[in-house]
Amino acid sequence: EGEVTSIDKNNPALASFNWDTSPLPFPDRYFDATLCLDTLEHIVDIHTSFHDLLRVTKDIAVVSLPNGWRKTLKEFVRGYGSRVSYGIPPEKPFDRHKWFMNTEDIEHFFYYNAHKAGFKVESIVYHAPIRVRWHHLFPLLKYVLPKRYYKNFCVTTVFAKFKRIR
Numbered sequence: 494e495g496e497v498t499s500i501d502k503n504n505p506a507l508a509s510f511n512w513d514t515s516p517l518p519f520p521d522r523y524f525d526a527t528l529c530l531d532t533l534e535h536i537v538d539i540h541t542s543f544h545d546l547l548r549v550t551k552d553i554a555v556v557s558l559p560n561g562w563r564k565t566l567k568e569f570v571r572g573y574g575s576r577v578s579y580g581i582p583p584e585k586p587f588d589r590h591k592w593f594m595n596t597e598d599i600e601h602f603f604y605y606n607a608h609k610a611g612f613k614v615e616s617i618v619y620h621a622p623i624r625v626r627w628h629h630l631f632p633l634l635k636y637v638l639p640k641r642y643y644k645n646f647c648v649t650t651v652f653a654k655f656k657r658i659r
């Protein structure tokens with residue numbers, strides 16, 4: 494029923510836009526809701542871009558950021574250094590993460606910057622995928638490990654829903 498606008502700097506089928514060099518090309522409170530999934534970690538000025546996303550949001554925003562610790566721990570345990578998303582690969586990658594964060598960093602970033610922009614964090618969801626047989630242990634680890642260990646070593650992505658309050 495409503496209209497949807499999609500932008501992506503890497504998808505030629507969508508409107509071209511580079512968040513590293515320009516603000517979102519929309520007026521304040523233009524969209525009823527915005528959705529930004531695993532994008533901000535690719536942008537040089539994550540703070541300004543997050544505020545820009547909330548600026549164009551009238552009511553609700555949903556944002557996700559990846560937990561870099563889990564991927565890095567997995568590589569470390571396998572005996573590798575961090576590779577494409579972080580680290581320094583032999584060739585310049587097409588696109589890469591510019592921010593390395595864990596779940597606590599993400600929570601603090603979301604709560605602090607949402608408040609600053611006139612929003613509240615309405616909910617946070619920690620995604621710990623169950624892809625292979627041993628991943629079924631992840632939910633049980635919630636009860637065994639201290640909360641910060643579970644979140645930083647089992648959660649791949651943190652999703653947050655933001656609601657405008659002023």
